[in-house]
Each structure stands twice: as C-alpha cells, then as structure tokens.
Amino acid sequence: MNDIQGKVALVTGAGGGIGRATAQLFATRGAKVVVADFQADAGNETVALITAAGGTASFVACDVSVPEQVAALVQQVVALYGGLDYAVNNAGIDPEFAPVADWSLEHFDRIMGINLRGVFLCLKEEIALMKGKGGGIVNVGSFASFAGVANKPSYCASKHGVLGLTRAAALQYARDGIRINAVCPGAVQTAILADNVGSLPEGGEDIVAQNHPIGRIATPEEIAESIYWAAVSATYMIGHGLIVDGGLAAG
Template structure:
C-alpha cells in the first residue's frame, strides 16, 4: 500500500535530531524523498544515512536558516535535483532562555528571534516561491504551546507566537495557489533539547504533570502530525496551529 507521501519531495530543517529527525524519517517511511538539513552537518548526514539504510532516498545539507541566501540556495537545489518541492517542514529553532535569564535579555531575545522567526520566514518564502508555480504544496512550521499561551520567556514565547502569525499570514497569501501552510504546536517532547531538564527525575515528573495525559510526548508523535498535515488527508486544512500537547492547552 502506498504511503501518505508516496513520490513526494520533502525539505526538512533542523532534521539532525529530535522532532526534525523523527519527521524526516517518518516522511521517508511514507514514501517521500527527503532533503535533510541542519546547522550541524554531521547530524544531517547521520539522519540521511538512517533513511538510506532503511531503503529510502535522502541527502544531507548543512544549513543555517538565519542566512536567507543559503536558504534560497538549499531550496533551489532540491528542485534542481528532484524537479519540484511538494512539502516542507520548517522545524529549525532554538531555546536560549532559561529560568535564570533576566526577562527581556536582549542577546537571548535577538538570538531566539533570528532562528525562530527570521529562519521560518526565509524558508516559507523560498518554498512557496516554487510551490505557487506548481499550484500545489504543503508547508508545516514548528511553533509550540508557548505560541498559544504565556509559557516560557519573552524570546521563545514571543517567537513562537510569531510563527503562528506567519503561518496564518502565509496560508492567506498562498491559498489561491493551492499551497497549504499549517503549524504544529508541541508540548514538552522528549528530545535532546529537553534532556538537560529531564535528566533530573523531579524535573521530568514536573514536565510530565504539566500535561493532562501525565507524560511528555515522543518526537514521533509530532512527526505523525506533520506527515498528516503534509498529506492529501489534510487537503482542506490551512492556517491552522495544531496542538500536539497531551491536552496542555485544554486545561
């Protein structure tokens, strides 16, 4: 039986670990060819090898999403290599602030916005440029429950609210071109980014109890939501921030 993304061409940022890696692998398992990008070249290459070793098709690209010219070149290279771009997952981002970061710390704020906002905007623009010409495509951005609530510091929380806004704005801009733009809003997910916190049993228990399901999510659970939003099963969904949060926002 054909997968949900059979013969699709996909582009994934921040695919060297965590949610990005899980999604790149899930896309390949559903039949997509995947351009795997990450700021750390070795991590991107490892994800691509995992896909290839499992019988899929992928290649790795070192990419800093804060560099607009590099983003344009990376997306153009996908189209040059495989002829088109069908779906994209703009996942690359950072979480710089901690509980000890002073509210409004300018360095943390600007560093967070550069990756989480500028990077997503550059990626959407590059991807939609090709998809609009083809009159089809699906883009998914990684926001967060912090983009739908007041959780976290001003840089992270503000940047993820911005991603939700970018998603809705882009959905309106390209709807007539049959390009859908949605976002996933994960709760606390078990990834390398949360390892520092969850290595402490008390902190891990606290993170779990934040969710009515009383556990943290798995990266694959977010990946499954992204695959759905990129597939034809979501053909009438655009501009939507989908919570993948174990009930966090329902409280």
C-alpha cells in the same frame, strides 16, 4: 501508505528530535527527503538512518537564519530532486530560562533569528517554488504559540510569531493550492527538552510529564505523525495551529 511516493519533502532541523523523526516518516512513506540542519554530523546521521531503512534522502547544510543559505538550500532541493511538494520548517532553539528584565538583546535576537526569521526565510523560498504547482507546508510552533511561559520571553514571542506568520501566509496562498499550517507541540522527548529539564529541580522530567494531562512527554514520532497529517492528509486545513500537547492547553 504510499500516497507520497516519489514526492519531495524538505525538513529543516532534521539532524535530531522532531525533525529527524519527521524526515524518517516522510521517507518511510515514499518521499525523497532533503535533510537540512546546521550540524553536518547530525544531518548526515539522519540520512544514513533513512537510507539504511531503504529510503531516499540527502543532507544539505543550512543555517536557517541566513538568507543566502536558505536560498541555496532550496536551489539544492531542486538540483537534487527537481521540485518541492512538502516543507517542514522545524529548526528551532530554546536555550535558556530568564526573566525579561535580565534577558540580553543578543539572546533575544538569536532566538528570534532562528525560530521566527528562519521560518520566514524558508517560507519565502518554498512558496516561490510551490507557486503554480501547490504543496503542503508545516511550521513547527509550540504550546508557547498560544500561551505565555514565564522566563521564556523570546521563545514565546518567536513561537507566537510563527503562528501569526503561518496564518498570514496561509490566507495569501490558499488559492494557489499551497496549504500552510502550524503544528504546536507540548513537551517532546528531545535534546531541547533535555536542556530545559536540566535547569529544573531534581525530578524535572517527571514534573514536566505530570504537568501534561496525559501524564507523559510526547515522543518525536508522535509529533512527526501530526506534522505528516497536516502537510499531506489535511487537504481542507488552512492557517491552523494544531495543538498536540497531551491535553495541556485544554485545561
């Protein structure tokens, strides 16, 4: 399946988890991939995995919550590969559980800064580059883009915000040939989940798996397939929040 041969894809938070699996998938299918992450070791490891498999990728260090770094990232994409066809705004954090009344302003700002402001900053730069040429953008939301999760106030707010931002931007740029959608996973086997499960009682991972009607947690590769489909194949899909959650939201 080489329909993106030679195209350019940017994936943020590609140093691990869903972002790494997505970067690998785009590269396997023929794209030149820019791996962005604020952890250089992790990002370079993703590039090494891609190049060892015969793909093309470069690492660019970027904290998506810092406007100057995001602007520099997109300039680097152009300098490296000459343009941008697909972008996956995936970088995100989900550090702790706490009730609203106990949640500090610092925590709130940090999570919103990466999960929501980061997506906004990336969208701004990516759209400016794609205008007049078109492209596909996927923002990574969550089951928490649609539902409340107790003890996760800022994560929920940030992921609801990602969906709102996705819809607003999608409507604005639909006629420019830029398709903007969100992919919204349930639990996925990554470092974020391991941190969260670590805060649950004994057998936490099994509890999370059984909570999903499918009876298991998704692999990052399964979510990457959905992201790829939304970015590349879903040519009539605009402003959609694609829930990929093993049936969680269907109940």
